[in-house]
Amino acid sequence: MKTKTIQILINYQKQTRISFDLHSFIARLLELKSVTGGVFEFTFVDNTTIRKLNHLYFKKKGTTDIISFNLGTETEILGDIYIAVDVAKQNAKRFGNTFDNEIKLLLAHGILHLLGYRDYSDEERHEMEWEQNRLLEELIL
Secondary structure (H helix, E strand, O other): OOOOOEEEEEEEOOOOOOOOOHHHHHHHHHHHOOOOOEEEEEEEEOHHHHHHHHHHHHOOOOOOOEEEEEOOOOOOOEEEEEEEHHHHHHHHHHHOOOHHHHHHHHHHHHHHHHOOOOOOOHHHHHHHHHHHHHHHHHHHO
16 A cells, blocks of 8 residues: 655745744644645745746736645645745735734645635635634634
């Protein structure tokens, strides 16, 4: 029987100061969602990069805070998650959040997308936000 493993890769195209253990936090999120295998790559990028990705893959102009791609399946995840550092900083200020907690929210959001959660309709968005908040409450409090 083949043993599943989880690989967590973290890249910094744009340097950023995060004061919590990213790897451990991601591992705990995956554990809460009962994920036992897959590759999860997180890249922290600048606005130019996120804008290019948003235009190239979604034909949208402008920046966004996060883009997630699952190049595998929902059971065999090969995930790429791009987080826009400057947008995360702006959102933290806008919503009265700390930068670290904004990053935690984006990590949870990106992982949920890889697991098949969508936020295109009001109903999907409500379900995804509920699960995202549940995860964060368990991990942050």
